[in-house]
Amino acid sequence: KTQNEKKVYALKENNKRREMEEKSRRAKLAKEKAEQEKLERQKKKKQLIDISKEGDETGVMDNLLEALQSGAAFRDRRKRIPRNPVTDKATL
Numbered sequence: 001k002t003q004n005e006k007k008v009y010a011l012k013e014n015n016k017r018r019e020m021e022e023k024s025r026r027a028k029l030a031k032e033k034a035e036q037e038k039l040e041r042q043k044k045k046k047q048l049i050d051i052s053k054e055g056d057e058t059g060v061m062d063n064l065l066e067a068l069q070s071g072a073a074f075r076d077r078r079k080r081i082p083r084n085p086v087t088d089k090a091t092l
Helices: 003-054 058-070 085-091
Strands: none
Touching: none
8 A cells, every 4th residue: 555545544544433432422421411310300209209208298388389479380271262152152
């Protein structure tokens, strides 16, 4: 092989190696993030279980009051479709 061919081959190999390293780095970060999210979910679940085991209702009441004050309790409702009074009378 000529010097130029060796150089091109080495550049291609270096690029492949960099891409593989980057891919493995991204996979590692994604795995760590997923593990962290899993731990957070488990922690929240454990907190909820602990609250229910204690029999202390204040945490539940505090959460309900906070939801009412912030309006979070009413956010997920669908808008009501008003009835048409003319068609309702016709069906009777």
